[in-house]
Amino acid sequence: MNGRATAVGVAGVSKTFRIPRQHIMSLKERALHPFKRVQVTDLHALKDVSFEIEQGEFFGIAGRNGSGKSTLLKCMAGVYRVDQGEITVAGRLVPFIELGVGFNQEMTALDNVVINGVMMGMSPREAQRRFHAVVGFAELEGFLDLKLKNYSSGMQVRLAFALMVQADADVLLIDEVLAVGDAAFQQKCFDAFHDLRERGKTVVLVTHDMQMVERFCQRAMLLDHGVVADIGDPPSVARRYLELNFEEAGEAEVTAARPGDLSHGVAIGDVWVEGQDGRRADSVGQGDPLVIRAEIESLAHIDDPEVGVTIHDESGAVVFGTTTRELGREEEPFQRGDRLSLRIALRNDLRPARYYVDCGVHEGTHRVAAFRPRATDFLVFGNRAQSGLVALEHTFELERQSDRTEAATTP
Amino acid sequence: MSSVAAPRRVRGPSAFGGGLRRTLYLTWIIGLTEYRLTYFGSALGYLWALMRPLMLFGVLYVVFSKIVKFGDDIVNYPMLLLFNIVLFNFFADASTRAVTSLVDREAIVRKMHFPGMVIPFARVLSGGMNLAVSLVAVFIFLLAYGINPRWTWLLLPLLLVPLVLLTLAVAMLLSALFVRFRDVAPIWAVISSALFYGSPVLYAIDKVPEDYRQVLMLVNPLADILEQGRRWVIDPNAEGAIAAAGGGAWILVPVALGLGVLALAVWVFNHEAPRIAERL
DSSP, rough: OSSOEEEEEEEEEEEEEESSSSSSSOHHHHOOOOOOOEEEEEEEEEEEEEEEEEOOOOOEEEEEEOOOOOOOOOEHHTSSSSSSEEEEEEEEEEEEEEEETTOTTBHHHHHHHHHHHHTTTOOOHHHHTTTTHHHHHHHHGTTTTTGGGGHHHHHHHHHHHHHTTTOOOOEEEEEEGGGGHHHHHHHHHHHHHHHHHHHHHHHEEEEEEHHHHHHHOSSSEEETTEEEEEEHHHHHHHHHHHHHHHHHHOOOOOOOTTTEEESHHHHHHHHEEEESSSSSSEEEESSSEEEEEEEESSSSOOOOOOOEEEETTOOOOOOEEEETTTTOOOOOOOOOOOOEEEEEEEOOHHHHHHHEEEEEEETTTTTTEEEEEEEEEEEEEESSSOOOSBBBOOOOOOOOSSHHHHHHHHO | OHHHHHHHHEOOOSOEEEEEHHHHHHHHHHHHHHHHHHTSSSSSSSSHHHHHHHHHHHHHHIIIEEEESTTTTTHHHHHHHHHHHHHHHHHHHHHHHHHHHHTTTHHHHTTTBBBTTTTHHHHHHHHHHHHOOOOHHHHHHHHHTTTTGGGGGGHHHHHHHHHHHHHHHHHHHHHHHHHOOOOOOOOHHHHHHHHHHHHTTSOOEEEEEEHHHHHHHHOHHHHHHHHHHHHIIIIIOOOOOHHHSSSSGGGGGHHHHHHHHHHHHHHHHHHHHHHHHHOO
């Protein structure tokens, strides 16, 4: 917050939807009951929301389904009119509520690029000029004559994304669109966003995926039931998000062994690290075997459990993470009273530093059954000093191509 | 770092918001797309823009000229029929397709900041492109039929401007109302066929009994447009809109009526526009 200009200002914004009990009224009803008020339910989607986003910031707006985040996004994009308050935007704001708005399956890439460009506020000529940059970015040069319907879904996403990056917006508003596409594509997207940020553009990401917020955003805001629940640095917002999820779950038996521990249905007991000799260790040598152990007890029936750990460094950067689901394992449901022992063995290729282990259990893909941040920590020692997060095993060859050595050794 | 633009207030959706240029670009690109897709995939493609009115003309011509011998005493009746059908078809087609336009285009309306009226306007524009193609064919037929070109043919735009304005007005009005009342679609289907018979499309205005003739000319602006077209394009001895409406200042009544519909349409659309995205 070094006094940069405000890119987006939201001040006291409220938005209420009046939802009629019976959505579509016919004229006949109107005619027969002219004075009958339509019964409506007021849905307060946003209540006095205020915040500011600075220019060049990568800002995350998180919230669960129904928290009002999409409504907020649509108000910012000018699709909905706010009831109260004011939203100001500096420069051109381009929303991406959906990839490829206005795409027409029967038309070619060129036609679609022009249509989409005009939708985003370009003139047809400008949009046409941008065509080559767009298909270049999307890597679709060989498929220009095809109709869109003959593109694979991946190609369509690439085209849509290329349009978005090339739209020349000052403020980009992105709604979950990145959920589509594989990890490599997502990474490419975020590389592109970082690039935009370097150029002083502002990126606003709206998502329910807290991981994404933590990975990419510099600052985040949490919306809950239409009010700002938290705003600040992503890790603390992520924590608040987890807490909210628990409060919602009702009878949360939070066994606060330490502040920050969460337990709902599953208790994570002891978590420790074992060294080369199979004994508990505080420090592990570089290149040695490293074993992470944990004891888990199920306090309830847990369907589709997923158990995982992450290792991160002092700054919070995740160095390594693994879960049963990521390994493709499908675990049997936990029964109440089940005791489990976790053992993850790996070779310690970490750089010398202090590391922390988080351990967690999910039920399904979203509900957190237990989470213990910084459940244990360990120190890595060694003298393979190099830069970077990990000390990957490698060979290093540097050969001289010229024959200077030969010349020097020959008398 | 790029220079910072001054913050501007986000105004939310409206009928005309987003600037005139953007409105025009959007109307053009969406209208063009719809036009290109109208006959897409059919073997004859754009030829259908010509074939459809011609085939309808063929049917009506056989019925009214050969079977019921209706048009015998109307000068150049077949050509009048063709001309009228092309003009009326534009109005009926464009307005009918505009009714559901906002709902059809939900994907755009709910996802972009959008000057709402672009959507019904684009439908009218794509209808207008069809009309332009058809009119070229009509004039070729007129020449082939042996009607001599007259300078009054150049006045055609004076007919098309009020016709297009009226169509736009109806398109805006109906599309905005349809979002709220889905009854609008069947009601308009009935009204537009009533208008077909209530306008001098199949007949000339002098076929209408004296008592009703003036009333018809006063309450139905389409009647005035078609009758004036008959005088300028088909038969210079025809009465023309002004005389048929009762002469002199009477013509201001249908003009005022048309402008009234336009004003009402703009008001309704403007009133509804901010909430259209929420109601879809």
